[in-house]
Amino acid sequence: MRTQIAIIGxxxxxxxxxxLLTEAGxxxxxxxxxxxxxxxxxxxxxxxxxxxxxxxxxxRSAFRLHAEGxxxxxxxxxxxxxxxxxxxxxxxxxxRVTVYGQTExxxxxxxxxEASGALTVYDAANATPHDFDSSSPYVTYEKDGVTHRIDxxxxxxxxxxxxxxxxxxxxxxxxxxxxxxxFGWLGLLADVAPVNHELIYANHPxxxxxxxxxxxxxxxxxxxxxxxxxxxxxSDDRFWDELRRRLPTHHAQALKxxxxxxxxxxxxxxxxxxxxxxxxxxxVGDAAHIVPPTGAKGLNLAxxxxxxxxxxxxxFYDARSSAGIDAYSQKALARVWKAVRFxxxxxxxxxxxxxxxxxxxxxQEAELDYLTHSRAASTALAENYVGLxx
Ligand SMILES: Cc1cc2nc3c(=O)[nH]c(=O)nc-3n(C[C@H](O)[C@H](O)[C@H](O)COP(=O)(O)OP(=O)(O)OC[C@H]3O[C@@H](n4cnc5c(N)ncnc54)[C@H](O)[C@@H]3O)c2cc1C
Numbered sequence: 001m002r003t004q005i006a007i008i009g010x011x012x013x014x015x016x017x018x019x020l021l022t023e024a025g026x027x028x029x030x031x032x033x034x035x036x037x038x039x040x041x042x043x044x045x046x047x048x049x050x051x052x053x054x055x056x057x058x059x060r061s062a063f064r065l066h067a068e069g070x071x072x073x074x075x076x077x078x079x080x081x082x083x084x085x086x087x088x089x090x091x092x093x094x095x096r097v098t099v100y101g102q103t104e105x106x107x108x109x110x111x112x113x114e115a116s117g118a119l120t121v122y123d124a125a126n127a128t129p130h131d132f133d134s135s136s137p138y139v140t141y142e143k144d145g146v147t148h149r150i151d152x153x154x155x156x157x158x159x160x161x162x163x164x165x166x167x168x169x170x171x172x173x174x175x176x177x178x179x180x181x182x183f184g185w186l187g188l189l190a191d192v193a194p195v196n197h198e199l200i201y202a203n204h205p206x207x208x209x210x211x212x213x214x215x216x217x218x219x220x221x222x223x224x225x226x227x228x229x230x231x232x233x234x235s236d237d238r239f240w241d242e243l244r245r246r247l248p249t250h251h252a253q254a255l256k257x258x259x260x261x262x263x264x265x266x267x268x269x270x271x272x273x274x275x276x277x278x279x280x281x282x283x284v285g286d287a288a289h290i291v292p293p294t295g296a297k298g299l300n301l302a303x304x305x306x307x308x309x310x311x312x313x314x315x316f317y318d319a320r321s322s323a324g325i326d327a328y329s330q331k332a333l334a335r336v337w338k339a340v341r342f343x344x345x346x347x348x349x350x351x352x353x354x355x356x357x358x359x360x361x362x363x364q365e366a367e368l369d370y371l372t373h374s375r376a377a378s379t380a381l382a383e384n385y386v387g388l389x390x
Contacts, residue, residue, distance in 0.1 A: 003029045005313065006139040006152040008127045008165055010039060010120055012102060013285030013302040014158030015109035019059035020310040022118045026317055029150055031124040031141050033159075036110065043189055043262050045102040046214055047072075047199070047296035049387030052303040053098055056105065061112040068215065069100035075385075077372060078202040079365075081248050084372035085198075091375075091382035099199075101214040102299055124148075129155045129168045132281035153280070154325075156309065158302075160286040161271070169278050181268040181292060181347060182354050183207070186225040188239050192258035194219045195251050201294075201350055202246050203368060208294075208351045209246035224351055229265060236260050268292035268347065270340055275329040282309055282328060289336050294350060295343035300387055305332045307390050335388060342384040 005021055007014045010032035021028045032039065048056075048069070056062040073089035073096050089096050113120060124141040131137050138151045157165020166174070185208075194213035202209040207224035214220055223242055236259060244252040271290040276283045285302030308331045312324030349367055353360070371377045 001029070001148065002151045003027045004153050004317070005029075005156055006129075006137075006150045006154075007031070007156045007158055008129065008139065009157070009159035009163055009285075009287070010110075010122070011158060011160055011285065011302075012105055012109070012299055013287075013306050014156070015106060015113060016055060016059055016061075016303060017156055017158060017284065017306045017310060018118060018120075019061055019109055019112055019116070020055070020306065021313065022113070022116045023059060024310075024314050024317075026313060028118060029152075030113075030118075030120040031127045031139065031150075032120070032122050033124060033127060035122045040103055040107055040110075043101070043103060043187075043220075043264075045293070045296065045299035046099055046212060046220060047300075048098045048100055048105070049300045049303075050095055050097070051307070051387050051390050052300050055303050055307055056108070059109065059112065061105075061108045064104065064108055065098065065100050068104070069098040070213070070216065071096050071098050072198055075199040075201065076196065077368065078200050078248050078251070079204070079368050083200070083248060083251075084368075086372075086378055086382055086385070088382045088386050091379045092386050095386040097296070097386055099213055104214075105299070127159070127164055129157065129165055129281050132168075133279045135280075137280045154313065155281045156284055157281060157287045158284045161290050163287050165281065165287050166273055166283055169281070173278060175274045177270075177272045177274070179270040179344070181270075181351070182227065183224050183351060184227050184229070184265045184267045185210075185222040185293065186229065186231065186234060186239065186265050187220065187222045187263065188236070188260045189214070189218065189220050189262040190236075190258040190260045191217060192219050192256045193217060195247075195255045200247065200251060201346075202248075203350045203364070204246040205352065206242070206246050209243055210294075211243075211247070211251070225265060226354075227267060231263055231265050234263065236263075239263070266293070268294075270344055272333070272336060272340060274333060276305070276332050277325070277329040282325075284309060288332075289340065291340055291343035292347045293343075294346040295339065295385065297339040297343050301336055301339050304335050304390050308332045335390070338384070338388055
């Protein structure tokens with residue numbers, strides 16, 4: 001088989017890139033090691049920047065998002081038993097975020113791709129990029145016991161943190177940066193109305209909590225937990241009790257509960273691989289970087305990578321110029337590092353660390369006080385939260 005772009009990974013970055021390429025008349029094939037239902041069963045991000053929504057529009061895949069997504073003009077920082085609202089809309093001159101689950105983004109992109117007739121191969125085992133340092137790269141994979149080969153012009157490694165693309169790069173040409181945080185997030189999903197119409201990020205002596213949502217009837221809640229916690233030790237009642245303890249009283253009293261239908265623990269990590277291009281192989285999204293979810297940046301960063309790569313590939317085919325793809329890594333990384341910084345900063349400010357001493361605690365309190373009383377500081381937070389420009 002031959003295509004122009006072989007895409008490894010059918011998460012948000014692979015699907016969005018595939019759809020933009022298809023719209024531009026550039027042939028592409030997507031491979032994923034798992035099946036469609038498995039991908040749609042993964043519960044992950046839920047806060048979309050305007051730039052991400054714009055790209056989904058460009059990919060003609062935002063039809064449901066505009067009907068069902070929830071525009072949010074602000075969020076709440078809760079500490080000292082009180083709410084402190086960050087007015088995103090006012091502080092950024094009219095920008096907002098949209099709450100719409102990653103599962104739904106993925107579903108919409110899959111629907112558009114299927115309608116376009118572009119090929120996705122699910123359950124493709126051992127996908128491996130080859131010869132990407134030559135002018136004839138190709139990808140091999142196994143399906144139903146048979147090895148297949150796709151010859152292509154370029155390979156897009158959209159296969160997430162544990163994927164094969166980054167691992168195929170020789171160690172001597174890649175540099176990685178990593179910070180692992182000493183706690184995780186225990187998350188719960190339930191069909192119940194959210195406690196608040198906007199997100200609440202709570203800093204509490206017992207640990208961080210986040211009240212988020214996927215729709216007006218589906219809530220996503222998280223509490224900071226230690227890394228040795230086991231999800232089976234957390235009954236729904238135990239989770240709801242712990243969440244209530246970490247919220248200001250009026251929210252704790254208003255919290256409605258329902259049986260959970262998903263509960264999981266996610267570790268928190270910051271990770272960046274540099275560069276993001278290796279001749280004819282590009283790393284995109286989580287394959288190249290991971291951020292802790294505190295700043296709601298993971299999915300949005302995947303989208304901005306896709307934007308830079310898509311523009312570069314379009315320029316390559318339309319104008320026979322490699323300027324865009326040559327600049328891909330540098331442009332993407334400049335934005336990635338700013339989001340990595342923001343996510344690290346939000347995480348540091350909102351969580352209790354096991355080694356937090358009295359001094360660190362006082363600094364954290366001073367920072368929250370400054371942040372919520374200085375317009376300049378609140379504006380910097382808002383500007384990063386709604387997303388820096390592409
Ligand atoms: C538990 C969890 C919770 C999260 N919560 C948030 C959040 O609240 N907010 C936020 O902004 N972000 C969150 N994120 C991050 C966000 O989900 C990711 O940034 C986003 O999914 C990145 O998209 P991607 O397409 O680059 O990678 P992925 O979504 O990881 O997709 C990669 C795809 O590649 C496939 N793949 C992997 N290996 C191979 C292989 N060898 N061959 C073929 N295919 C392969 C996988 O099956 C997958 O479909 C969360 C992530 C996790 C894991």
